[in-house]
Amino acid sequence: MDHREIVTSLSQEQRDHLTAKSDLPGLPLLLSHWGTILVLGTLIALKVPFWPWLMIPQGILIVFLFTLLHETIHQTAFRTAWLNEAVARSASFMLALPADWFRYFHFAHHRFTQDPDKDPELAFAKPATPWQYALHVSGLPVWRGHVKTLAVNALGRCRDGFVPPKGHSKVRMEARAMIAAYAVILILCVYFRTPVLLFAWILPALIGQPFLRLYLLAEHGRCPYVANMLENSRTTLTNILVRRLAWNMPYHAEHHAYPGVPFHRLPEFHALIEGHLRQVEKGYARFHARYLSELKLASRDASK
Template sequence: MVPSDDLVPSLDRRKNRRLATSADLPDSALAISLALMSEIDHRTIIASLSVEDRRDLTAKLDRPGIVRLAVHGGLVVVLGALIAARIPFWPVLVLPQGILVVFFFTLLHETIHETAFRTPWLNRAIATVTGFLILLPPAWFRYFHFAHHRHTHDPDNDPELMAPKPETIGQYVRYLSGIPYWSGMARVIVVNAAGRNRDGFVPDKGRDKVISQARWFLIAYAMLLAASLAVQSALLLWVWIVPVLVGQPFLRAYLLAEHALCPHVANMLENTRTTFTTRLVRFVAWNMPYHSEHHAYPAVPFHCLPRFHQIVAEHLRTTERGYVRFHRKLVGSFDRRAG
Protein backbone atom coordinates (compact mmCIF):
# COMPACT_ATOMS: atom_id res chain seq x y z
CA MET A 1 0.00 0.00 0.00
CA VAL A 2 1.40 3.40 -1.02
CA PRO A 3 1.03 6.00 1.78
CA SER A 4 -1.05 9.01 0.85
CA ASP A 5 0.63 12.35 0.15
CA ASP A 6 -0.97 14.02 3.15
CA LEU A 7 0.65 11.55 5.55
CA VAL A 8 4.08 10.94 4.05
CA PRO A 9 6.23 13.75 2.64
CA SER A 10 7.55 13.08 -0.82
CA LEU A 11 11.06 11.65 -0.94
CA ASP A 12 11.93 12.80 -4.45
CA ARG A 13 14.71 15.38 -4.13
CA ARG A 14 15.02 15.84 -7.84
CA LYS A 15 11.63 17.55 -7.85
CA ASN A 16 12.63 19.68 -4.87
CA ARG A 17 9.85 18.42 -2.63
CA ARG A 18 11.31 18.21 0.86
CA LEU A 19 10.12 17.93 4.43
CA ALA A 20 9.33 21.28 5.99
CA THR A 21 11.99 22.79 8.22
CA SER A 22 11.59 24.49 11.58
CA ALA A 23 11.76 27.88 9.85
CA ASP A 24 8.71 27.03 7.75
CA LEU A 25 6.38 25.65 10.41
CA PRO A 26 4.60 26.82 13.55
CA ASP A 27 5.33 24.81 16.70
CA SER A 28 2.33 22.48 16.37
CA ALA A 29 3.00 21.75 12.71
CA LEU A 30 6.71 21.26 13.44
CA ALA A 31 5.85 18.68 16.09
CA ILE A 32 3.69 16.81 13.59
CA SER A 33 6.43 16.97 10.95
CA LEU A 34 9.05 15.63 13.38
CA ALA A 35 6.70 12.84 14.37
CA LEU A 36 6.24 11.92 10.72
CA MET A 37 10.01 11.91 10.21
CA SER A 38 10.46 9.53 13.14
CA GLU A 39 8.01 7.12 11.53
CA ILE A 40 9.79 7.08 8.17
CA ASP A 41 11.67 3.84 7.67
CA HIS A 42 13.02 2.05 4.63
CA ARG A 43 9.60 0.59 3.82
CA THR A 44 8.04 4.05 3.72
CA ILE A 45 10.72 5.27 1.37
CA ILE A 46 10.39 2.34 -1.02
CA ALA A 47 6.60 2.69 -1.02
CA SER A 48 6.92 6.40 -1.82
CA LEU A 49 9.01 5.85 -4.94
CA SER A 50 7.27 6.25 -8.27
CA VAL A 51 7.17 3.38 -10.73
CA GLU A 52 9.60 5.32 -12.92
CA ASP A 53 12.04 5.83 -10.05
CA ARG A 54 11.93 2.16 -9.11
CA ARG A 55 12.60 1.16 -12.69
CA ASP A 56 15.53 3.55 -13.00
CA LEU A 57 17.04 2.64 -9.64
CA THR A 58 16.88 -1.12 -10.19
CA ALA A 59 18.02 -1.15 -13.83
CA LYS A 60 20.72 -3.78 -14.32
CA LEU A 61 23.53 -3.02 -16.75
CA ASP A 62 26.64 -4.88 -17.87
CA ARG A 63 28.82 -1.89 -18.75
CA PRO A 64 29.37 -0.34 -15.28
CA GLY A 65 30.30 -3.71 -13.81
CA ILE A 66 32.59 -4.66 -16.68
CA VAL A 67 34.39 -1.31 -16.52
CA ARG A 68 34.89 -1.51 -12.77
CA LEU A 69 35.96 -5.15 -12.97
CA ALA A 70 38.43 -4.29 -15.73
CA VAL A 71 40.08 -1.70 -13.49
CA HIS A 72 39.86 -3.65 -10.22
CA GLY A 73 40.83 -6.98 -11.76
CA GLY A 74 43.38 -5.35 -14.05
CA LEU A 75 45.20 -3.86 -11.08
CA VAL A 76 45.32 -7.29 -9.43
CA VAL A 77 46.80 -8.83 -12.59
CA VAL A 78 49.36 -6.04 -13.02
CA LEU A 79 50.48 -6.10 -9.39
CA GLY A 80 50.61 -9.89 -9.49
CA ALA A 81 52.80 -9.79 -12.59
CA LEU A 82 55.16 -7.26 -11.00
CA ILE A 83 55.44 -9.38 -7.86
CA ALA A 84 56.06 -12.50 -9.96
CA ALA A 85 58.77 -10.65 -11.90
CA ARG A 86 60.44 -9.72 -8.60
CA ILE A 87 60.99 -6.13 -9.66
CA PRO A 88 63.03 -3.97 -7.26
CA PHE A 89 61.15 -3.39 -4.01
CA TRP A 90 58.45 -5.87 -5.06
CA PRO A 91 57.53 -6.72 -1.42
CA VAL A 92 55.90 -3.29 -1.05
CA LEU A 93 53.35 -4.38 -3.65
CA VAL A 94 52.14 -7.31 -1.54
CA LEU A 95 49.91 -5.19 0.70
CA PRO A 96 48.06 -3.30 -2.07
CA GLN A 97 47.70 -6.58 -3.95
CA GLY A 98 46.17 -8.15 -0.86
CA ILE A 99 43.76 -5.29 -0.26
CA LEU A 100 42.56 -5.43 -3.86
CA VAL A 101 42.06 -9.20 -3.77
CA VAL A 102 40.24 -9.36 -0.42
CA PHE A 103 37.96 -6.53 -1.54
CA PHE A 104 36.77 -8.85 -4.28
CA PHE A 105 34.43 -9.74 -1.42
CA THR A 106 32.36 -6.67 -2.28
CA LEU A 107 32.17 -7.78 -5.91
CA LEU A 108 31.20 -11.28 -4.80
CA HIS A 109 28.51 -9.72 -2.63
CA GLU A 110 27.16 -7.79 -5.61
CA THR A 111 27.15 -10.87 -7.85
CA ILE A 112 25.14 -13.01 -5.44
CA HIS A 113 22.52 -10.26 -5.52
CA GLU A 114 22.80 -10.59 -9.32
CA THR A 115 23.18 -6.82 -9.63
CA ALA A 116 26.85 -6.55 -10.63
CA PHE A 117 25.94 -7.37 -14.22
CA ARG A 118 22.79 -7.70 -16.25
CA THR A 119 23.95 -10.97 -17.84
CA PRO A 120 23.20 -13.85 -15.41
CA TRP A 121 26.15 -16.04 -16.39
CA LEU A 122 28.56 -13.15 -15.76
CA ASN A 123 27.28 -12.85 -12.20
CA ARG A 124 27.65 -16.59 -11.65
CA ALA A 125 31.11 -16.83 -13.21
CA ILE A 126 32.57 -13.85 -11.37
CA ALA A 127 31.00 -15.04 -8.11
CA THR A 128 32.76 -18.39 -8.49
CA VAL A 129 36.17 -16.86 -9.27
CA THR A 130 36.08 -14.21 -6.56
CA GLY A 131 34.68 -16.64 -3.99
CA PHE A 132 37.49 -19.08 -4.79
CA LEU A 133 40.14 -16.40 -4.28
CA ILE A 134 38.87 -15.44 -0.82
CA LEU A 135 37.79 -18.88 0.45
CA LEU A 136 34.07 -18.08 0.30
CA PRO A 137 31.96 -20.43 -1.86
CA PRO A 138 29.15 -18.32 -3.36
CA ALA A 139 26.49 -21.05 -3.15
CA TRP A 140 26.81 -21.18 0.64
CA PHE A 141 27.41 -17.45 1.01
CA ARG A 142 24.27 -16.60 -0.97
CA TYR A 143 22.05 -18.39 1.56
CA PHE A 144 24.02 -16.97 4.48
CA HIS A 145 23.80 -13.44 3.15
CA PHE A 146 20.13 -13.54 2.21
CA ALA A 147 19.33 -14.69 5.75
CA HIS A 148 21.32 -11.68 6.94
CA HIS A 149 19.11 -9.45 4.80
CA ARG A 150 15.91 -11.05 6.09
CA HIS A 151 17.00 -10.69 9.72
CA THR A 152 19.40 -7.74 9.63
CA HIS A 153 20.99 -7.15 13.04
CA ASP A 154 18.44 -9.38 14.77
CA PRO A 155 20.44 -11.02 17.59
CA ASP A 156 18.32 -14.17 17.43
CA ASN A 157 18.24 -14.76 13.68
CA ASP A 158 20.97 -12.83 11.83
CA PRO A 159 23.70 -15.37 10.93
CA GLU A 160 26.28 -12.56 10.94
CA LEU A 161 25.71 -12.29 14.68
CA MET A 162 26.39 -15.97 15.35
CA ALA A 163 29.92 -14.78 16.04
CA PRO A 164 29.61 -11.74 18.34
CA LYS A 165 31.24 -8.43 17.45
CA PRO A 166 34.41 -7.58 19.43
CA GLU A 167 33.81 -6.04 22.85
CA THR A 168 37.38 -5.90 24.15
CA ILE A 169 40.72 -4.85 22.71
CA GLY A 170 41.82 -8.47 22.60
CA GLN A 171 38.72 -9.54 20.67
CA TYR A 172 39.12 -6.54 18.39
CA VAL A 173 42.73 -7.39 17.49
CA ARG A 174 41.84 -11.03 16.93
CA TYR A 175 38.91 -10.08 14.70
CA LEU A 176 41.03 -7.71 12.62
CA SER A 177 43.77 -10.32 12.23
CA GLY A 178 41.47 -12.35 10.00
CA ILE A 179 42.23 -15.55 11.90
CA PRO A 180 38.57 -16.16 12.85
CA TYR A 181 37.54 -15.63 9.23
CA TRP A 182 40.09 -17.96 7.66
CA SER A 183 39.64 -20.71 10.26
CA GLY A 184 35.86 -20.34 10.18
CA MET A 185 35.60 -20.53 6.40
CA ALA A 186 38.03 -23.44 6.19
CA ARG A 187 35.80 -25.28 8.64
CA VAL A 188 32.66 -24.38 6.67
CA ILE A 189 34.13 -25.68 3.41
CA VAL A 190 35.37 -28.93 4.96
CA VAL A 191 32.05 -29.56 6.73
CA ASN A 192 30.08 -28.81 3.58
CA ALA A 193 32.36 -30.95 1.42
CA ALA A 194 31.84 -33.82 3.87
CA GLY A 195 28.09 -33.51 3.32
CA ARG A 196 27.42 -32.49 6.91
CA ASN A 197 25.93 -29.04 6.36
CA ARG A 198 23.29 -28.30 9.01
CA ASP A 199 22.97 -24.54 8.62
CA GLY A 200 19.39 -23.49 9.21
CA PHE A 201 19.60 -20.82 6.51
CA VAL A 202 20.46 -23.38 3.80
CA PRO A 203 17.22 -24.90 2.43
CA ASP A 204 17.11 -28.63 1.76
CA LYS A 205 16.85 -28.01 -1.98
CA GLY A 206 20.10 -26.02 -1.88
CA ARG A 207 22.28 -28.41 0.12
CA ASP A 208 23.42 -30.50 -2.84
CA LYS A 209 24.77 -27.41 -4.62
CA VAL A 210 26.45 -26.15 -1.44
CA ILE A 211 28.09 -29.55 -0.91
CA SER A 212 29.13 -29.93 -4.55
CA GLN A 213 30.70 -26.48 -4.76
CA ALA A 214 32.64 -27.01 -1.53
CA ARG A 215 34.05 -30.25 -2.93
CA TRP A 216 35.08 -28.62 -6.20
CA PHE A 217 36.76 -25.82 -4.28
CA LEU A 218 38.75 -28.30 -2.18
CA ILE A 219 39.77 -30.25 -5.28
CA ALA A 220 40.93 -27.07 -7.01
CA TYR A 221 42.88 -25.89 -3.95
CA ALA A 222 44.53 -29.31 -3.69
CA MET A 223 45.45 -29.30 -7.38
CA LEU A 224 47.03 -25.85 -7.13
CA LEU A 225 49.00 -26.91 -4.05
CA ALA A 226 50.16 -30.11 -5.73
CA ALA A 227 51.19 -28.26 -8.88
CA SER A 228 53.13 -25.66 -6.88
CA LEU A 229 54.96 -28.37 -4.96
CA ALA A 230 55.64 -30.37 -8.11
CA VAL A 231 57.35 -27.48 -9.86
CA GLN A 232 58.76 -26.09 -6.61
CA SER A 233 57.18 -22.70 -7.24
CA ALA A 234 56.30 -20.09 -4.64
CA LEU A 235 54.44 -17.99 -7.23
CA LEU A 236 50.96 -18.47 -5.77
CA LEU A 237 52.31 -17.91 -2.27
CA TRP A 238 53.49 -14.40 -3.11
CA VAL A 239 50.87 -13.24 -5.61
CA TRP A 240 47.86 -14.67 -3.76
CA ILE A 241 48.25 -16.37 -0.35
CA VAL A 242 50.49 -13.90 1.48
CA PRO A 243 48.69 -10.88 -0.01
CA VAL A 244 45.24 -12.00 1.15
CA LEU A 245 46.61 -12.75 4.62
CA VAL A 246 48.03 -9.24 5.02
CA GLY A 247 45.10 -7.61 3.25
CA GLN A 248 42.34 -9.29 5.24
CA PRO A 249 42.60 -6.94 8.27
CA PHE A 250 41.60 -4.04 6.02
CA LEU A 251 38.47 -5.85 4.87
CA ARG A 252 37.64 -6.82 8.46
CA ALA A 253 37.98 -3.18 9.54
CA TYR A 254 35.76 -2.09 6.68
CA LEU A 255 33.07 -4.69 7.41
CA LEU A 256 32.88 -3.87 11.11
CA ALA A 257 31.51 -0.44 10.25
CA GLU A 258 28.46 -1.87 8.49
CA HIS A 259 26.51 -2.85 11.61
CA ALA A 260 28.65 -2.65 14.77
CA LEU A 261 27.22 -0.26 17.41
CA CYS A 262 23.97 0.00 15.42
CA PRO A 263 20.69 -0.51 17.33
CA HIS A 264 18.91 -3.84 17.07
CA VAL A 265 15.80 -2.52 15.33
CA ALA A 266 13.93 -3.39 12.14
CA ASN A 267 14.53 -0.08 10.34
CA MET A 268 17.31 -0.54 7.78
CA LEU A 269 18.07 3.18 7.94
CA GLU A 270 19.02 2.69 11.59
CA ASN A 271 20.33 -0.87 12.02
CA THR A 272 22.87 -0.39 9.21
CA ARG A 273 25.54 2.28 8.83
CA THR A 274 26.41 4.36 5.79
CA THR A 275 30.01 5.55 6.01
CA PHE A 276 31.08 8.65 4.11
CA THR A 277 34.48 7.98 2.64
CA THR A 278 36.77 8.65 -0.32
CA ARG A 279 36.12 7.86 -3.96
CA LEU A 280 38.92 5.31 -3.87
CA VAL A 281 37.31 3.33 -1.06
CA ARG A 282 33.90 3.53 -2.71
CA PHE A 283 35.44 2.27 -5.94
CA VAL A 284 37.29 -0.69 -4.44
CA ALA A 285 34.27 -1.53 -2.26
CA TRP A 286 31.84 -1.33 -5.19
CA ASN A 287 29.85 1.48 -3.51
CA MET A 288 29.00 -0.68 -0.49
CA PRO A 289 29.88 2.13 1.97
CA TYR A 290 26.34 3.20 1.02
CA HIS A 291 25.27 0.31 3.19
CA SER A 292 22.05 1.62 4.69
CA GLU A 293 20.91 2.31 1.15
CA HIS A 294 21.81 -1.22 0.09
CA HIS A 295 19.88 -2.81 2.94
CA ALA A 296 16.93 -0.49 2.41
CA TYR A 297 16.62 -1.54 -1.23
CA PRO A 298 18.86 -4.54 -2.11
CA ALA A 299 17.64 -4.60 -5.71
CA VAL A 300 19.52 -1.36 -6.45
CA PRO A 301 22.77 -2.18 -8.33
CA PHE A 302 26.04 -0.75 -7.05
CA HIS A 303 26.19 1.87 -9.80
CA CYS A 304 22.78 3.30 -8.76
CA LEU A 305 23.48 3.48 -5.02
CA PRO A 306 24.87 7.06 -5.15
CA ARG A 307 21.64 8.16 -6.82
CA PHE A 308 19.51 6.33 -4.25
CA HIS A 309 21.59 7.94 -1.50
CA GLN A 310 20.45 11.36 -2.71
CA ILE A 311 16.86 10.27 -2.17
CA VAL A 312 17.27 8.84 1.33
CA ALA A 313 20.15 10.93 2.71
CA GLU A 314 18.10 13.10 5.07
CA HIS A 315 16.41 10.03 6.56
CA LEU A 316 19.55 8.03 7.40
CA ARG A 317 19.72 7.42 11.15
CA THR A 318 23.17 5.83 11.44
CA THR A 319 26.09 7.34 9.55
CA GLU A 320 29.76 8.05 10.14
CA ARG A 321 32.25 10.38 8.54
CA GLY A 322 35.07 7.98 7.80
CA TYR A 323 36.31 4.61 9.00
CA VAL A 324 38.91 6.05 11.37
CA ARG A 325 36.17 7.90 13.28
CA PHE A 326 34.07 4.77 13.44
CA HIS A 327 36.91 2.71 14.87
CA ARG A 328 37.71 5.40 17.44
CA LYS A 329 34.12 5.20 18.64
CA LEU A 330 34.15 1.41 18.61
CA VAL A 331 37.35 1.17 20.65
CA GLY A 332 36.02 3.87 22.98
CA SER A 333 32.92 1.77 23.58
CA PHE A 334 35.13 -1.04 24.95
CA ASP A 335 36.17 1.18 27.86
CA ARG A 336 32.58 2.18 28.60
CA ARG A 337 31.44 -1.44 28.62
CA ALA A 338 34.32 -2.43 30.86
CA GLY A 339 33.43 0.39 33.22
Protein backbone atom coordinates (compact mmCIF):
# COMPACT_ATOMS: atom_id res chain seq x y z
CA MET A 1 0.00 0.00 0.00
CA ASP A 2 1.10 3.55 -0.64
CA HIS A 3 0.25 6.54 1.55
CA ARG A 4 -2.90 7.43 -0.41
CA GLU A 5 -4.32 3.95 0.01
CA ILE A 6 -3.48 4.05 3.72
CA VAL A 7 -5.43 7.26 4.26
CA THR A 8 -8.32 6.06 2.08
CA SER A 9 -8.54 2.85 4.11
CA LEU A 10 -9.23 4.79 7.32
CA SER A 11 -12.82 5.19 8.41
CA GLN A 12 -14.28 8.68 8.68
CA GLU A 13 -14.33 8.28 12.44
CA GLN A 14 -10.59 7.42 12.46
CA ARG A 15 -9.78 10.38 10.22
CA ASP A 16 -11.78 12.78 12.37
CA HIS A 17 -10.03 11.50 15.48
CA LEU A 18 -6.53 11.60 13.99
CA THR A 19 -6.88 15.12 12.57
CA ALA A 20 -8.59 16.70 15.60
CA LYS A 21 -6.57 19.73 16.72
CA SER A 22 -6.18 20.92 20.29
CA ASP A 23 -4.27 23.60 22.19
CA LEU A 24 -3.82 21.45 25.29
CA PRO A 25 -1.07 18.97 24.22
CA GLY A 26 1.11 21.70 22.74
CA LEU A 27 0.99 24.30 25.50
CA PRO A 28 3.08 22.36 28.08
CA LEU A 29 5.67 21.61 25.38
CA LEU A 30 5.70 25.22 24.26
CA LEU A 31 6.13 26.54 27.80
CA SER A 32 8.84 24.03 28.69
CA HIS A 33 10.76 24.65 25.45
CA TRP A 34 10.70 28.44 25.63
CA GLY A 35 10.90 28.46 29.44
CA THR A 36 14.11 26.43 29.43
CA ILE A 37 15.62 28.71 26.78
CA LEU A 38 14.84 31.75 28.95
CA VAL A 39 16.20 30.12 32.10
CA LEU A 40 19.43 29.00 30.43
CA GLY A 41 19.79 32.39 28.75
CA THR A 42 19.45 34.10 32.13
CA LEU A 43 22.04 31.81 33.73
CA ILE A 44 24.42 32.48 30.85
CA ALA A 45 23.86 36.24 31.16
CA LEU A 46 24.58 36.04 34.90
CA LYS A 47 27.72 34.00 34.16
CA VAL A 48 27.02 31.39 36.79
CA PRO A 49 29.79 28.80 37.40
CA PHE A 50 30.52 26.74 34.27
CA TRP A 51 28.15 28.97 32.25
CA PRO A 52 29.93 28.34 28.89
CA TRP A 53 28.82 24.69 29.08
CA LEU A 54 25.21 25.86 29.23
CA MET A 55 25.55 27.11 25.66
CA ILE A 56 25.35 23.52 24.42
CA PRO A 57 21.83 22.71 25.71
CA GLN A 58 20.83 26.31 25.00
CA GLY A 59 21.91 25.93 21.38
CA ILE A 60 20.12 22.61 20.95
CA LEU A 61 16.89 24.09 22.29
CA ILE A 62 17.19 27.16 20.06
CA VAL A 63 17.84 25.29 16.81
CA PHE A 64 15.10 22.76 17.56
CA LEU A 65 12.66 25.64 17.47
CA PHE A 66 12.77 24.64 13.81
CA THR A 67 10.52 21.67 14.58
CA LEU A 68 8.12 24.03 16.36
CA LEU A 69 8.19 26.37 13.36
CA HIS A 70 7.45 23.36 11.17
CA GLU A 71 4.41 22.34 13.19
CA THR A 72 3.00 25.85 13.43
CA ILE A 73 3.20 26.55 9.70
CA HIS A 74 1.20 23.35 9.26
CA GLN A 75 -1.29 24.83 11.76
CA THR A 76 -1.18 21.53 13.68
CA ALA A 77 0.73 22.54 16.81
CA PHE A 78 -2.36 24.26 18.23
CA ARG A 79 -6.02 24.58 17.41
CA THR A 80 -5.99 28.37 17.81
CA ALA A 81 -4.90 29.94 14.51
CA TRP A 82 -3.37 33.11 15.98
CA LEU A 83 -1.34 31.03 18.44
CA ASN A 84 0.14 28.99 15.60
CA GLU A 85 0.97 32.21 13.77
CA ALA A 86 2.52 33.99 16.76
CA VAL A 87 4.64 30.98 17.73
CA ALA A 88 5.77 30.51 14.11
CA ARG A 89 6.92 34.15 13.95
CA SER A 90 8.86 33.93 17.21
CA ALA A 91 10.56 30.66 16.23
CA SER A 92 11.44 31.92 12.75
CA PHE A 93 12.95 35.08 14.23
CA MET A 94 15.23 33.07 16.53
CA LEU A 95 16.40 31.00 13.54
CA ALA A 96 16.69 33.80 10.97
CA LEU A 97 14.39 31.66 8.82
CA PRO A 98 11.42 33.70 7.54
CA ALA A 99 8.15 31.93 8.28
CA ASP A 100 6.19 32.96 5.16
CA TRP A 101 9.02 32.03 2.83
CA PHE A 102 9.55 28.74 4.66
CA ARG A 103 5.83 27.97 4.43
CA TYR A 104 5.99 28.16 0.63
CA PHE A 105 9.23 26.16 0.60
CA HIS A 106 7.95 23.46 2.91
CA PHE A 107 4.58 22.96 1.23
CA ALA A 108 6.38 22.50 -2.09
CA HIS A 109 8.55 19.92 -0.35
CA HIS A 110 5.42 18.07 0.78
CA ARG A 111 3.83 18.22 -2.63
CA PHE A 112 6.94 17.01 -4.46
CA THR A 113 8.79 14.98 -1.81
CA GLN A 114 11.97 13.40 -3.24
CA ASP A 115 11.17 14.60 -6.77
CA PRO A 116 14.63 15.61 -8.05
CA ASP A 117 13.14 18.24 -10.35
CA LYS A 118 10.58 19.82 -8.03
CA ASP A 119 11.39 19.19 -4.36
CA PRO A 120 13.13 22.40 -3.15
CA GLU A 121 14.89 20.46 -0.39
CA LEU A 122 16.84 18.58 -3.04
CA ALA A 123 18.30 21.84 -4.30
CA PHE A 124 20.52 21.44 -1.24
CA ALA A 125 22.12 18.13 -2.15
CA LYS A 126 22.46 15.52 0.56
CA PRO A 127 26.10 14.72 1.35
CA ALA A 128 27.60 12.15 -0.99
CA THR A 129 31.17 12.06 0.38
CA PRO A 130 32.62 12.08 3.92
CA TRP A 131 33.84 15.68 3.36
CA GLN A 132 30.39 16.81 2.22
CA TYR A 133 28.93 15.05 5.25
CA ALA A 134 31.24 16.96 7.61
CA LEU A 135 30.43 20.28 5.94
CA HIS A 136 26.72 19.55 6.00
CA VAL A 137 26.71 18.59 9.67
CA SER A 138 28.68 21.72 10.60
CA GLY A 139 25.58 23.76 9.78
CA LEU A 140 27.59 26.55 8.17
CA PRO A 141 25.92 26.20 4.73
CA VAL A 142 22.54 26.49 6.46
CA TRP A 143 23.35 29.79 8.15
CA ARG A 144 24.78 31.13 4.91
CA GLY A 145 21.55 30.12 3.17
CA HIS A 146 19.38 31.82 5.79
CA VAL A 147 21.31 35.09 5.52
CA LYS A 148 21.18 34.95 1.72
CA THR A 149 17.43 34.27 1.74
CA LEU A 150 16.76 37.22 4.03
CA ALA A 151 18.94 39.54 1.92
CA VAL A 152 17.52 38.45 -1.43
CA ASN A 153 13.93 38.63 -0.20
CA ALA A 154 14.46 42.03 1.43
CA LEU A 155 15.82 43.41 -1.85
CA GLY A 156 12.72 42.16 -3.66
CA ARG A 157 14.73 39.73 -5.76
CA CYS A 158 13.09 36.47 -4.72
CA ARG A 159 12.96 34.18 -7.75
CA ASP A 160 12.19 30.91 -5.98
CA GLY A 161 9.77 28.93 -8.10
CA PHE A 162 7.80 27.74 -5.07
CA VAL A 163 6.91 31.33 -4.09
CA PRO A 164 3.86 32.40 -6.14
CA PRO A 165 3.79 35.92 -7.62
CA LYS A 166 1.23 37.02 -5.03
CA GLY A 167 3.65 35.98 -2.29
CA HIS A 168 6.57 38.14 -3.43
CA SER A 169 5.45 41.25 -1.56
CA LYS A 170 4.75 39.15 1.54
CA VAL A 171 8.21 37.59 1.70
CA ARG A 172 9.80 40.96 0.91
CA MET A 173 8.06 42.77 3.78
CA GLU A 174 8.70 39.84 6.12
CA ALA A 175 12.44 39.88 5.41
CA ARG A 176 12.66 43.66 5.82
CA ALA A 177 10.82 43.53 9.15
CA MET A 178 13.11 40.79 10.46
CA ILE A 179 16.28 42.61 9.40
CA ALA A 180 15.03 45.85 10.98
CA ALA A 181 14.30 44.03 14.25
CA TYR A 182 17.76 42.43 14.27
CA ALA A 183 19.31 45.85 13.68
CA VAL A 184 17.41 47.36 16.63
CA ILE A 185 18.48 44.53 18.94
CA LEU A 186 22.10 44.83 17.82
CA ILE A 187 22.11 48.61 18.34
CA LEU A 188 20.68 48.18 21.84
CA CYS A 189 23.30 45.57 22.71
CA VAL A 190 26.10 47.85 21.50
CA TYR A 191 24.62 50.88 23.27
CA PHE A 192 24.33 49.05 26.59
CA ARG A 193 27.63 47.23 26.01
CA THR A 194 26.18 43.82 26.78
CA PRO A 195 27.40 40.60 25.13
CA VAL A 196 24.26 38.69 26.11
CA LEU A 197 23.13 38.50 22.47
CA LEU A 198 26.36 36.73 21.54
CA PHE A 199 26.55 34.25 24.41
CA ALA A 200 22.85 33.47 24.98
CA TRP A 201 21.70 33.33 21.36
CA ILE A 202 24.22 33.55 18.49
CA LEU A 203 27.02 31.28 19.71
CA PRO A 204 24.62 28.69 21.17
CA ALA A 205 22.75 28.58 17.85
CA LEU A 206 26.02 27.96 16.00
CA ILE A 207 26.94 25.24 18.49
CA GLY A 208 23.50 23.64 18.33
CA GLN A 209 23.05 23.59 14.55
CA PRO A 210 25.05 20.36 13.99
CA PHE A 211 22.62 18.51 16.28
CA LEU A 212 19.70 19.68 14.14
CA ARG A 213 21.53 18.72 10.93
CA LEU A 214 22.13 15.20 12.28
CA TYR A 215 18.46 14.92 13.15
CA LEU A 216 17.12 16.30 9.87
CA LEU A 217 19.40 14.24 7.65
CA ALA A 218 17.60 11.10 8.81
CA GLU A 219 14.22 12.33 7.53
CA HIS A 220 14.95 11.73 3.84
CA GLY A 221 18.67 11.00 3.55
CA ARG A 222 19.37 7.96 1.35
CA CYS A 223 15.64 7.46 0.75
CA PRO A 224 14.57 6.57 -2.81
CA TYR A 225 13.25 9.12 -5.30
CA VAL A 226 9.71 7.77 -5.45
CA ALA A 227 6.27 9.28 -4.87
CA ASN A 228 5.18 6.92 -2.09
CA MET A 229 5.54 8.78 1.23
CA LEU A 230 5.88 5.49 3.10
CA GLU A 231 9.07 4.87 1.14
CA ASN A 232 10.58 8.31 0.45
CA SER A 233 10.49 9.44 4.11
CA ARG A 234 12.06 7.79 7.14
CA THR A 235 10.67 7.19 10.61
CA THR A 236 13.35 7.02 13.29
CA LEU A 237 12.53 5.19 16.50
CA THR A 238 14.00 7.14 19.38
CA ASN A 239 13.50 8.06 23.04
CA ILE A 240 10.80 10.29 24.49
CA LEU A 241 13.21 13.18 25.10
CA VAL A 242 14.08 13.49 21.41
CA ARG A 243 10.45 13.03 20.40
CA ARG A 244 9.36 15.84 22.70
CA LEU A 245 12.20 18.11 21.62
CA ALA A 246 11.28 17.51 17.97
CA TRP A 247 7.50 17.68 18.45
CA ASN A 248 7.13 14.02 17.40
CA MET A 249 8.67 14.63 13.98
CA PRO A 250 10.82 11.48 14.23
CA TYR A 251 7.52 9.96 13.03
CA HIS A 252 8.35 11.55 9.72
CA ALA A 253 6.95 9.06 7.24
CA GLU A 254 3.65 9.23 9.13
CA HIS A 255 3.71 13.02 8.92
CA HIS A 256 4.29 12.96 5.16
CA ALA A 257 1.68 10.29 4.62
CA TYR A 258 -1.00 12.35 6.39
CA PRO A 259 0.17 15.94 7.09
CA GLY A 260 -3.14 16.87 8.68
CA VAL A 261 -2.41 14.71 11.73
CA PRO A 262 -1.26 16.95 14.64
CA PHE A 263 2.01 16.09 16.35
CA HIS A 264 0.27 14.62 19.41
CA ARG A 265 -1.67 12.08 17.27
CA LEU A 266 1.35 10.82 15.30
CA PRO A 267 2.15 7.99 17.77
CA GLU A 268 -1.39 6.67 17.26
CA PHE A 269 -1.07 6.93 13.50
CA HIS A 270 2.29 5.16 13.69
CA ALA A 271 0.67 2.26 15.55
CA LEU A 272 -1.91 1.96 12.77
CA ILE A 273 0.49 1.92 9.82
CA GLU A 274 3.88 0.76 11.13
CA GLY A 275 3.62 -2.50 9.20
CA HIS A 276 3.49 -0.56 5.93
CA LEU A 277 6.50 1.71 6.55
CA ARG A 278 9.45 1.04 4.22
CA GLN A 279 12.11 3.24 5.84
CA VAL A 280 12.45 2.74 9.61
CA GLU A 281 15.65 3.18 11.61
CA LYS A 282 16.26 2.22 15.23
CA GLY A 283 17.93 5.39 16.48
CA TYR A 284 19.94 8.25 15.02
CA ALA A 285 23.31 6.74 15.93
CA ARG A 286 22.54 3.65 13.84
CA PHE A 287 21.32 5.77 10.93
CA HIS A 288 24.49 7.87 10.83
CA ALA A 289 26.78 4.89 11.29
CA ARG A 290 25.15 3.24 8.27
CA TYR A 291 25.14 6.51 6.30
CA LEU A 292 28.85 7.07 6.89
CA SER A 293 29.76 3.48 6.08
CA GLU A 294 27.91 3.79 2.75
CA LEU A 295 29.70 7.07 1.97
CA LYS A 296 33.11 5.56 2.75
CA LEU A 297 32.35 2.51 0.62
CA ALA A 298 31.22 4.72 -2.28
CA SER A 299 34.38 6.84 -1.94
CA ARG A 300 36.59 3.74 -2.06
CA ASP A 301 34.77 2.44 -5.13
CA ALA A 302 35.12 5.82 -6.87
CA SER A 303 38.88 5.93 -6.18
CA LYS A 304 39.51 2.53 -7.79
